[in-house]
Amino acid sequence: MTARFRRLLDGLWDDLRALDGRVSKLDGEITAIATNEPSAVHLQQLRGVGPMIATALVVALGDARQFANGRQFAASLGLTPRQHSSGGKDRLLGISKRGDTYLRTLMVHGARSALRTAKSKEDRLSQWAVRLAERSHPNVAAIALANKTARMAWAMLRHGTDYQPNQAAA
Template sequence: MSACTTVAVDLAKRVFQVAGEDTLGHVIFEARIKSRETFQVFLHKLPVNVTVLVETGPGAQAWARLLQMQGNPVRILPAQHVAKHRSGPKNDRNDALAILRAGRDCRISAVPVKSAAALAMQALHRARRGYIRRRTAVSNQVRGLLLEQGVALAQGEMAISQLVPRILEDATQPLPDLLRELIAELLGEWGQLGDRVNALTGRLETAAKESETAKRLMTVRGVGPIIATALLAKQTEPERFASARQFAAYFGLVPSQHSSAEKVRLGKMCKHGDAYLRSLAIQGAHAVLRQLRPDSEQPDDQRLQRWISRLGRKEAAVRLANRNLRILWVLLQNDQTYRRQPGNGREAAMSH
């Protein structure tokens, strides 16, 4: 280990595959550690000048913080990029060697090492997203079960919360008693999941009110407490992006490319990066477009109206989400707030 400059670790729950290389890129050390306690002792014995590479996954952030506290440089590499460097079948040894090769690829940006508070905030978002998915699945199941009996429901929460109870209470509806009981149970589960979503939403809104940075981010139209706290929890380190354009592209809000030589072919949205934040940004943009007044004389509103008429509502929402992320990139690097200035020839301004 004394000659190693970089060490790659394929993390697991209790088994850890380690590979080390020298300054020339030659693999000179390999080991398989079969307990967490032994692995922790191994990390403590590492020289402080050894860089440690791991890939994203459960436990990566915790081990990375431990290494940072003892002075070792650590990089967390995205698992999807590491997989492209794997040679041979997938096993622990080949995964560790793939992490070493991915570490030499300067085009791969490391995932920021998050603080414990940021991970806790991220956990709130993940739990909330899980409740929303389960609630949507339950509502779709209720619609499907009723449709099999010839009862068609419109989409939306109002149909579930108001129409379904009326249908269950209506004796003229040709529904078997067994199905009525089942749908009543599903309706109760749907309501409980909604209460959990609302509770987590309230906690995120409270966290946004207590954060000065989140309050500055929410001065952008289409950015609320959910987007602001999700962006802070991600800890993207905006200074590592050369421009606002690259920051927006990091979330996949740019066209995919299929270009060759002099032929430039742009396709649909590439959808790279964080799908959760990208979807939140687009949802926030849709909320802005729904509130637009056709007779508004503000330059921002008129520009959005032109986008809708030329591109359609969905593409206009994607474009607005891209623009909002570019503005957020600027706000994350200073103490300014976003302020629109209609009617004076300028679209917007940053103010302290």
């Protein structure tokens, strides 16, 4: 490598280290907010919800009074099936993918993480997710789990309750 190219790579390496340090600082701030905000602490009881998802949910939901029910919140994220129904026949296709793409992406990645560890868990929600992943595509199961998590997050914030694993799976 030439000396000029080495200087160029050295400068890029310095930029990368500076960005990495900035990301670490911002992660620390998000974690601090998530530990000091009571609503975020409650939401972190859900499987697949960490500090980043919990703070994003608190920002998006607030006290959850702007949504009449959990389905409306999940629909605002684009996690509900799009309906193509007519003549009394209900046809539900893929998810609509409309709404808050950032929060939907976080919820889906959190659901994938929870789905990966669900096989070792014995609670009803984990067993439901494992059964769903066995009979359908894993991506479908991840979206369904993200949808269910969004609805539970809405209910927890709306009613001010803690996570109740016995009532999680239907």
